Amino acid sequence: MKKTKVNPEDELTLGKMTPKPSVHDSYQGNFFDVFRDSDWRDYALVAGGIILSAVNGALVPFNSLIFEGIANALMEGEAQYQNGTLNMPWFSSEIKFFCLRYFYLGLALFLCSYCANACLYTLCERRLHCIRKHYLKSVLRQDAKWFDQHTIGGLTQKMSSGIEKIKDGIGDKIGVIVGGVATFISGVSLGFYMCWQLTLVMLITVPLQLGSMYLSAKHLNRATKNEMSAYSNAGGMANEVIAGIRTVMAFNAQPFEINRYSQQLEEARKMGVRKAMILAICTSFPLMLMFTCMAVAFWYGATLAAAGAVSSGAVFAVFWAVLIGTRRIGEAAPHLGAITGARLAIHDIFKVIDHEPEIKCTSSDGKIPDKIQGKLSFDGIEFTYPTRPDLKILKGVSFEVNPGETVALVGHSGCGKSTSIGLLMRFYNQGAGMIKLDGVPIHEYNIRWLRSTIGIVQQEPIIFVATVAENIRMGDDLITDDDIEEACRMANAHEFICKLSDKYNTVIGAGAVQLSGGQKQRVAIARAIVRRPQILLLDEATSALDTESERMVQAALDKASKGRTTLCIAHRLSTIKNASKILVFDQGLIAERGTHDELISKEDGIYASMVAAQEIERAKEDTTLDDEEDEKDHRMFHRDSVTSDEERELQQSLARDSTRLRQSMISTTTQVPEWEIESAREEMIEEGAMEASLVDIFKFASPEGRNIIIALVFTLIRGLTWPAFSIVYGQLFRILSAGGDDVSIKALLNSLWFLLLAFTSGISTLVSGGLLGKAGETMSGRLRMDVFRNIMQQDASYFDDPKHNVGALTSRLATDAPNVQAAIDQRLAEVLTGVVSLFCGVSVAFFYGWNMAPIGLATALLLVVVQSAVAQYLKFRGQRDMDSAIEASRLVTESISNWKTVQSLTKQEYMYDSFVAASKSPHRRAIVRGLWQSLSFALAGSFVMWNFAIAYMFGLWLISNGWSTPYTVFQVIEALNMASMSVMLAASYFPEYVRARISAGIMFTMIRQRSVIDNRGLTGDTPPIKGDISMREVYFAYPNRRRQLVLDSFNMTAKFGQTVALVGPSGCGKSTTIQLIERYYDALSGKIKVDGCDIREISVKHLRDNIALVGQEPTLFNLTIRENIIYGLEKISQEEVEKAATLANIHTFVMGLPEGYDTSVGASGGRLSGGQKQRVAIARAIVRDPKILLLDEATSALDTESEKIVQEALDKARLGRTCIVIAHRLSTIQNADKIIVCRNGKAIEEGTHQTLLARRGLYYRLVEKQST
Known part of the structure; x- marks a missing residue:
């Protein structure tokens, strides 16, 4: 049997598929x-x-x-x-x-x-x-x-x-x-x-009361956990979908996701209804038991009082003493x-x-030498990450770095480059081998001293919320302002810092002035420089920057490296040509080592092939085509920078x-504080909503009207319970006051009323609580569903609004729907019971003693x-x-x-x-x-x-x-007392009603909101689409930045079967062009046509059915590989899926997995590597057989090895289709039928690769700039 070759990247991810080991700890916890x-x-x-x-x-x-x-x-x-x-x-x-x-x-x-x-x-x-x-x-x-x-x-x-x-x-x-x-x-x-006799009788019911409370709490807790788990699953799914909404829109998957969310909500609703029924039982049974206990206790107590064994007052006193005791311990039990x-x-x-x-890392142990040279040596280093014990990252790595040398580490993702730096910083301990600094094992040094000797600049620099000076002083507390300025000059940062509002005293970081990637990187370099490190570690310090920023940062890095031992990791090989030594990592080993010239001379070598793939044509599309940085820096200083x-x-x-x-x-209590309600009200105002009335909420709940009406009738009956009790209780007072031989008989007849109250209160509480709980759950689920459905129908401009970020929208579904539910469910029963009890209790009080x-x-x-x-x-x-x-x-x-x-x-x-x-x-x-x-x-x-x-x-x-009379005084006080007990319970729910109205106002507004673009595709023509695209005099600005034109009289034509590439600096309008073709937005003016038809006249669903998009960061969902490939399609055979996967160079990898195409990719595709996710996304595009293929920087986030595999898949995918490509590396588009150079929202040049070079215009300057 022929052995199938597995990509190194795929081998790496197979290791990632294994679950993380559980964290064992002997600590058991002690209150x-x-x-x-x-x-x-x-x-x-x-x-x-x-x-x-x-x-x-x-x-x-x-x-x-x-x-x-x-x-x-x-x-x-x-x-x-x-x-x-x-x-x-x-x-x-x-x-x-x-x-x-x-x-x-x-x-x-x-x-x-x-x-x-x-x-x-x-x-x-x-x-x-x-x-x-x-x-x-x-x-x-x-x-x-x-x-x-x-x-x-x-x-x-x-x-x-x-x-x-x-x-x-x-x-x-x-x-x-x-x-x-x-x-x-x-x-x-x-x-x-x-x-003691009456107390013993009452204590007979105590085990029943406490037992019912225990069982109630047990079953209620279990039901609550099940409900929370079900809603958590639904919330996680909604979060994932909204986060990937552009992918959902691109593949017309809104109906699929609406149906999937509906299924999740139905499961949660069933759990919620079950919990509501359990809660209703838990509430009604103790009430029945209490009134039954009253019937027995008051009859027996009256009998004892008639026999002279106890005073009449003691009958009441003993009952309330024991009842208060049992109720209090019952209330304390939960x-x-x-x-x-x-x-x-x-x-x-x-x-x-x-x-x-x-x-x-905070230990004071270890050596602290006065001075070091900076010589590093790695000897036989082996390492495995604790979370992936079955995957060895380093397999015996050995190399030396002499003082003052710059050594570069290169290789594909996962080969061990960054791991080596992490071991040197002692974030981890190696499994085998030895790392030495000046001949001494690094674990013998004091770890704080070791890290203070090393300066590190990473791909994503961390800037703290502090002033520029304070951020730089994080490198060394003892430096002066002059030292800071000197370091910033070395880092090429002084000039842009001086343009900030408060210069070095400007607060930067999240929530304050935002800096561009290059500016943050230069601040981080200055912070590293002030430490005066002997060793400098550069971990892809320029990989996330555009070329102009990279040039300035690289110049700063070159200054910073002088006289220091430097380890440099870089994907862009042009940045490490002058390194003293280059180490090529491959599968955990150093496969090649030498200078740039030595390694490039090995024609079949790994480094040579990587350089060939990144030669001059690999220039980045986001390279700035002019040198006017002033304007760019000015834009970057603002708080709302992108x-x-x-x-x-x-x-x-x-x-x-x-x-x-x-x-x-x-907060001093776990209850909801008042300022949270005020905060919710502010959010409502920001959303442009108004506080809904209870009538509005009941109108929305009208489909559950039958259950609600029945429940309200029983709630009214339940509300009469305590006023009725006060009357029956008052009658017992009169019976005991009157005395006589027939006290026992009268008390027995009076106790029958208590038994009636027991039955009435139990049934009414059960029915009202159960039906309102069911109605509340059903309404809440429908509210969630309606809001989610409307979110799915919005266009891209809706999601561009900061108020509609993923967290805010999922929070609306997760918190606002339950808030509205409070207006309908069992809490409504408690509030109405309190209101009825208060009204009737006060009426009874005024009836018996208006002056009291x-x-x-x-x-x-x-x-x-x-x-x-x-x-x-x-x-x-x-x-x-x-x-x-x-x-x-x-x-x-x-x-x-x-x-x-x-x-x-x-x-x-x-x-x-x-x-x-x-x-x-x-x-x-x-x-x-x-x-x-x-x-x-x-x-x-x-x-x-x-x-x-x-x-x-x-x-x-x-x-x-x-x-007045003694009886009247007693009757009035008890009537008011009983009414107040119900009102106190009901009053605790009033703040929830305020929140319910606020949340309802927000959610009703969200439901009513209509999209400018009909994403459902219910309107518009459905002509056959061949694939001709034209854009004429197109003007466009994003809705949240109306004053900033992204496209300014933009023109483009792509004939059927052509591959048209768009290149240009960041913000020039390339990705915007693709979004307009997908009809995420409509142009402000101009015409965008497909096969001669204005796309605004074509059904959005029909248009997107004929387009497929592969983006820079592909969005996969927590589904199987097969479900991700057929995403948005209804009927696709397995044969078609495998054919698409084969064209995308992913079929072999998938078949190597234990569950094949039924393997779950995890949340956001987390179980796959970047290259694998990209190939699944390509298969997803191919299986649709689109007439138009849009490739938006589809390989820019990949290392060279992954890019090669993905590029082969893309080359196959675009055959026979109109293809619009946004180029990340020019090597991927030099064979395009047409290249359009964009700048400031305009198409400045167009032609083939060779034609544009011959013109010696902007495209030529771009290539020329990269070659130097």
Whole structure:
């Protein structure tokens, strides 16, 4: 059997297909690790918080003891009143006595609650502040092996969401749990004290209540996880599709993606409906159980009271004491989940804090010589990346670099060049062999000293958010301003820096003044120069630049290299011709070595073939054709300079992480703070939307109208439950007041009403919650679907708007839809129940005692006013608190995301110290915020007692004046009390309704938005397309930059079967031409025709069905290789797929995979190399059999080896088709039928390669410039 040759690049990726090994760590996690390194103040705070929470919890049931006394007094007073023998002095004395007890109890609860919460909030913030510092310090000292096993997003998320979970577990939740246990013990103890028989009866139901709570929490957690997982999958798919929207448009794949998203949402909807039903059961069963318990307890208690075994007041008191105890411990039980979540978060975070890296970059051990020569030697180096243990990168590499020499490393991607530099920097330890500096193994040197001796300039230089001077001073803290200026002159950076607004004091970096690639590179070179390094490492330092920028940067590098040992990696071989020695890497070995002249003389050598492929014709299309840099530099200084989509998305992701981190640093509760609602409202205004009304939301939910109407009827019935309870409860008061031989019988009949309430409340809660939950889930899914469908129908200008970046759009789907859902689902049931209960409760109160009810409402209103005042103050502080954490959160995200640069510059301590200094203010403000939050909680917990004291005192005044009766006072107070309980629960959902209206306004606006270009292809002609293209007098400017013409009277013609190449500098309009042909945009004026038809008259779908695009960075989706090849097509046979893949030079590789064409390419094609992705993209284009093929720099991002393979595939693909090529290397288009040279949006020259050379015009100058 003939052995199939596999490309080296394909061998490399086969290794990448293997899964990463799991990270094993022996650390198991200990909740008490959070108190590690605590001082006496922390121990005092935790002791004070726990003790005071226990005292506060134990005091709560004493309410029932006071209630026993006041109930006895009221019932005795009612009996006397009915007999006309009311002893007013005695009655007044009793009521005043117990009202005073209510006041004292309220005061005790207020002081205990406030101090307990203040202690726990302060403790929590102190510990979290300490953990943040330890975490950042630990992350910055880890080695590259560790970073390979962790994502940057995951690390920053641990510091935000992970810290949030710890905050949730060690803050007020400890107080709630301790208080709940204390309340249970105290309540049951008081119950036994007052009436042990009745307490035993009530305790029979406790196991049922606690058991139901446990099972409810268990099943609800499982359902929630399943729902979140399903929505996460749908969100990931939406994110990938929106990120690759131009590819989706190019291949008319919108229907396919809409259907795929719909399937993902349907699965999530089923999970959500199941969760809603479980939640409805979880809510209804405890309610039924409670009313059933009331029926039994009140009947049995009345029987005991009739027998004289217990006082009438004790019947009420025992019930409420035991009920409060069991309810409190039941409410505290779910918070154990927060403790568990905190323990898991502590495990994750302290696993990072305690991890000891193999390479200790902050160690003070090792040699620090006074002086070094700079001689390097690699001897038999072998290396395998920890994440790919089955793929050896270096297989015995040996070479020497003498002091002052410049040695270049060349070779295809993955051959080990950058790995060698990483080993020299000691980011990794080699597996075998020895690296020496001046004859001493580098691991014997102090690592900080070693890295300070080396200057490194990478392909993508990292510029920190700081002034130019501060960025350069990162190289050496001790340099003067004169040293900085001298280094910038050497780096050819001084001139453009002086043109900045504040010169060297101008703040640059993300969110500030943006620099061009060449300018950033020159700042990085200056930063390296000020270190006065003996060794200089240049890792593709010019590969990402256009030729003009490359020339200036290369000149700076040449200056910087003088007198230093230099290792240089370069894809552009023209930049290393003068190197002292060139080492050619191939498959982990040095295949060739020598000078440029020596290696070029080997005709069959690897280096010679690489040079041949990159000879003069390889000049880059983005070479600037003039030397007027002033104008270009001026453009680059502006804040809105164009960055790549990938870079912009990265910056946005880091910005989101930074925002989450900022919020976690200053919030004192895990609930949604007020300023987030204000932030959402600002986003709504930016989107041009208006806040939707609840009517608008219900109109959108009209397809679910039947379920909603039925649910609302049952919600109304549920809302009547508590007012009805207050009446039945009042009747029990009258029965016990009247006394007599038939008390037991009357109580039994009265208990039947409690059983009816149990049945009614249970059924109504189950039906209303279940149906509204289902309606909410269905509406939310439909809302997501409608928004996603409309996003898919937008044209390219929509996605150019910064407000519509990938992160923003996916966030709308992920967060705004659930926000709107809050207006329809179970939360609607809770709110309406509260409203109905309030209205009916107040009506009952006014019916029984119109003169008594107002005082109860007035005191409740007073609490609302006080709480609102505190909330408004916290809201007022909110934005200032957030602003105080901006610098600290930025430093975290910036230092972690740029860890390699921070370590290369040995600036770990500098970044850590900066964070510590920046976090002091938000730390202090968070503690103050916690004290105000404690005040709010204390008021809520104690005001009930004061309310009772005021209400009963006012009732006493009415009774003493003959304007009311004891029964009326009791009935009115209980009616208002029951109403307030429902309203307090409903009030917690009001902020969610505000967010629902804001989010609905945004999403409805997105649904209504119409595209200028009909991407659905429902309109337009569908003529047969041959492939003739013409552009006449075309003018165009991008919608977000209307004043900047990209095409200015542009003309071009391409006949069927011709290959037309476009060359020219960046921004001259080449890629824009392709986008206009694809009809991503419409021209401002002029005509673009295909086969003589204006493309605006042709159906967009029909047009794109006859065009295929292969771009510089091909977008593949998380599908199989086959699904990516047939992307956007409905019926394609396997034979056609394999034929296209064969033409694209990818079939052999695919068949070598275990699952062949059914192999998943991973997210964004991450399991394939650049060349492999490009060949799959070519196969995707070929299988469509397009009449027009568009190639937009299809080989520019590839190394020479990959480019050769891909170029062969492209040459096959363009046969028999009209082909428009944007050239990256001129060698790829010198055989084109026509070459058009573009400049400033115009076609300056056109002709064949030889014709244009003969004219000795701009094209000739381009070639001439590259040859030198």
